[in-house]
Amino acid sequence: MTFLAPLFWALSAFALPIIIFYLVRERPRRQMVSNLIFWPQDQTVLAESARWRKLRRWFSLLLQLIFLLLLIAALTRPIWPWGSAQKNSVVIVIDASASMRAEQGNTSRFDAAVADADRFAKSLRSGEEAAVVLAGSAPQVLTGWTDSRHQLAEAFALAEPDTTASSPRQALVLAKSLANSRFARVVFFSDGVWDGSVDDELLEGVTIHRMGTASPNAGLSRLSARRSPALPGEVVVFAEVRDSGNGGSGKISLFSNDKLLDAREVSLTPGEPWQKEWILQESGAVNLVAKFEGYEGDVLAFDDSFEIAVEPLARIEAVLVSPPDPYLEAALAAVPALEVQRLWPPDTLKYGDASKLWIFQGAIPPPDFQALGLVIVLPEQSGFFGELIGEMSEPWITEVDQNHDLTRAVALDRVTVGRAIEFQPAVGAKSFVSSAGRPLIFGHWQSDSHWMVVALDPAQSDLVMRAAFPILVSNLVQTLRQGSQEFVTAEGASPALTGLKSNLPETSEAHDNLTFSSRILPTRALWWWLLVVALVWIFAEWWTYHRRITE
Amino acid sequence: MRTEQLFDADTMRSYEGAGLLARRLVRGRLRAERRSFTRGMSVEFAEYRPFVSGDDWRAIDWHAYARWRQLVLKLFVEEEDLHVHLLLDCSRSMDWGTPSKFDQARRVLAGLAYLALANLDRAAFVPLGSVSAKSFPPCRGRNRFPNLLSAVATCRADGGAVGLDDSVRNWLRGRPRRGLVILIGDLFGAGEGDARLAMDRIRHAGHEVGVIQTLTSDEIQSPTPGEYEFEDCETGLLRQVVIDPAAASRFEDRARTFLGNLDSHARRHALSFLRIQNDTPISGVLSSVLAWR
Numbered sequence: 001m002t003f004l005a006p007l008f009w010a011l012s013a014f015a016l017p018i019i020i021f022y023l024v025r026e027r028p029r030r031q032m033v034s035n036l037i038f039w040p041q042d043q044t045v046l047a048e049s050a051r052w053r054k055l056r057r058w059f060s061l062l063l064q065l066i067f068l069l070l071l072i073a074a075l076t077r078p079i080w081p082w083g084s085a086q087k088n089s090v091v092i093v094i095d096a097s098a099s100m101r102a103e104q105g106n107t108s109r110f111d112a113a114v115a116d117a118d119r120f121a122k123s124l125r126s127g128e129e130a131a132v133v134l135a136g137s138a139p140q141v142l143t144g145w146t147d148s149r150h151q152l153a154e155a156f157a158l159a160e161p162d163t164t165a166s167s168p169r170q171a172l173v174l175a176k177s178l179a180n181s182r183f184a185r186v187v188f189f190s191d192g193v194w195d196g197s198v199d200d201e202l203l204e205g206v207t208i209h210r211m212g213t214a215s216p217n218a219g220l221s222r223l224s225a226r227r228s229p230a231l232p233g234e235v236v237v238f239a240e241v242r243d244s245g246n247g248g249s250g251k252i253s254l255f256s257n258d259k260l261l262d263a264r265e266v267s268l269t270p271g272e273p274w275q276k277e278w279i280l281q282e283s284g285a286v287n288l289v290a291k292f293e294g295y296e297g298d299v300l301a302f303d304d305s306f307e308i309a310v311e312p313l314a315r316i317e318a319v320l321v322s323p324p325d326p327y328l329e330a331a332l333a334a335v336p337a338l339e340v341q342r343l344w345p346p347d348t349l350k351y352g353d354a355s356k357l358w359i360f361q362g363a364i365p366p367p368d369f370q371a372l373g374l375v376i377v378l379p380e381q382s383g384f385f386g387e388l389i390g391e392m393s394e395p396w397i398t399e400v401d402q403n404h405d406l407t408r409a410v411a412l413d414r415v416t417v418g419r420a421i422e423f424q425p426a427v428g429a430k431s432f433v434s435s436a437g438r439p440l441i442f443g444h445w446q447s448d449s450h451w452m453v454v455a456l457d458p459a460q461s462d463l464v465m466r467a468a469f470p471i472l473v474s475n476l477v478q479t480l481r482q483g484s485q486e487f488v489t490a491e492g493a494s495p496a497l498t499g500l501k502s503n504l505p506e507t508s509e510a511h512d513n514l515t516f517s518s519r520i521l522p523t524r525a526l527w528w529w530l531l532v533v534a535l536v537w538i539f540a541e542w543w544t545y546h547r548r549i550t551e
Numbered sequence: 552m553r554t555e556q557l558f559d560a561d562t563m564r565s566y567e568g569a570g571l572l573a574r575r576l577v578r579g580r581l582r583a584e585r586r587s588f589t590r591g592m593s594v595e596f597a598e599y600r601p602f603v604s605g606d607d608w609r610a611i612d613w614h615a616y617a618r619w620r621q622l623v624l625k626l627f628v629e630e631e632d633l634h635v636h637l638l639l640d641c642s643r644s645m646d647w648g649t650p651s652k653f654d655q656a657r658r659v660l661a662g663l664a665y666l667a668l669a670n671l672d673r674a675a676f677v678p679l680g681s682v683s684a685k686s687f688p689p690c691r692g693r694n695r696f697p698n699l700l701s702a703v704a705t706c707r708a709d710g711g712a713v714g715l716d717d718s719v720r721n722w723l724r725g726r727p728r729r730g731l732v733i734l735i736g737d738l739f740g741a742g743e744g745d746a747r748l749a750m751d752r753i754r755h756a757g758h759e760v761g762v763i764q765t766l767t768s769d770e771i772q773s774p775t776p777g778e779y780e781f782e783d784c785e786t787g788l789l790r791q792v793v794i795d796p797a798a799a800s801r802f803e804d805r806a807r808t809f810l811g812n813l814d815s816h817a818r819r820h821a822l823s824f825l826r827i828q829n830d831t832p833i834s835g836v837l838s839s840v841l842a843w844r
Binding site: 028029030031032033035036038040041 | 777
């Protein structure tokens, strides 16, 4: 027979004081009294059955020693010869997806899961090892294999729930690979609300301890905003609200820089999201807060309020290298995101400025010219951008690349062009606007370099007068402003999260075969309390015996 | 103990004029302030009696002769002194408590003696069971009080293993004159019924009986549970006792029964009875005795 906790044999030292307590008897206290008439002879301690009393005394001592022995034997956790002495290691996986923030009672599912995992870890036998994996948007190993309960507790203290719905797939794969190295088992603490389903094969052999029950929830599934590509002074805000499919109503409020912009009742139709779009006129920084409240029975507060920030409209400095051209200057000055200055003659230009947009008209930039963006209007010669072929008279604009950020939403079909120069674009250049295959606006407008050639003559075209022009310039500016063309989005709740639909069956028996509430944890606690009770019992027994209370 | 500790001058003055009241007519020796069944010279009319030869003719009531045409004598109630026998239990059990029951009993006895002497009664002091002290015979007059007080002060609680009833019987053998007997002691005696026998014996001897029982609180309360070897301070007898809650309860039941029997016995036989603690103020005790009816 082996013992998993042989140190508890040290408790056998308690037998000594017990025996001593029984052997050492205090002499009766001698006390003078005024009379003995109230203490009749038949009440004296020296009764006739002294032999029986002695027997009872030694029997009581024997019982206490047996009790102590059993208690110590229980604490030392004996492994019987026919039992398995194999250590049982375990990988503890805690679901950290945002749905675990749902409140169940006075605590969140995540806190309850961490507490349960901590109790579970403490219930492991001496020498058994555990590893802890946090299943968030990216799996995180909180601690590797350890048999230190203290280290496990520290790992649990580090666990934090995620802010987005996530799938435990990667975490389970990681946990299983960890478990396979030691023939360990995997215990997964989760509410089953995952972003997407998990293969049954992956869940096979995993002990799932289910947290929480199906509960109603509604919240913002998306709050996003971006500056209008056409009008950068405008901010387009989009919000979407979903519920768990039960329907109901609530109230959504939108705040811009702490000022209430809109508040309206939201009636949710089962299965359909509620969506709304707002447009704000704001060129400065915008801090947007959307709050959804008033939904009865809502258990997840996390998705009821989102906050996003839209950066202020960043102006780009542009240098127009051109002879005086009032039309072009006025048209460029009308673009809000652009600060234009004109420079002429270009003789002093040599290296340029990589933080500015340079627009050349009637001139060609020198070689190795540095620019944030380079626009060459109607170059009269060949250059790095292409080879001059000839002129075009009154070409029709037939093709516009609507997929490119530069020319998206730019309607040029009604723009008339009196004169244009035909070029053979350089290798790598792309045609954005063309006339029957002949490029009118072309260039290389990618993240690595931005240059563009406008081969049509603005003086003989109404492009500057058309609405397409500011859109084209705005697109140009937006593409130069790194990242600002993208939506600022707070994607708090995927449909799975908002619905709090568990991927696990409702019947907990199906997966929750951990049963640590009835087998593992109370066992430890019961032993501990048994020890306390035994100590109290032993001392109480000694005290009562010593004072002859029970005789 | 010094006599001043027994009865100081202030206490003496506060009880000037107060007197013990005997509920029955008793026979005394000298004319005093006490009614007697002896007819004599006083102002209180008792009855008429026919004149016979040898009677003092000056006692003839001539007004009655004028009314009835028969010679009759007018008799008056003779006022005599009361014999107050103060019996003090001198058993060793009285030397118990702080202050001791014996000292308390002596103070009470001194007070009662003063009350009797100040009231022109006769007071006697009888140390029951004492091996060293002697009885102080009945005396009269306030000037005898210091002598009586000295006798009480020199008395010790040194009684032997003689029961209370035996001590009383020994005293009654001397045929003390009938009067008011006040027995002061803890009444534990040789057993639970010893004190009642002693009281009956005094009562049957024709005395009016008053009893003052002195106790300490620890005598009727059980010690804390445990194993004890009790030693009787009177007899030196040792007894090993195991006290558990049940034994403590039985002890207190017995004590209550003992005290209750004394109370009911006193009520049944119209005995004046007073129970005091060893720390009860003397003035309160004497006031209670004066209130006896």
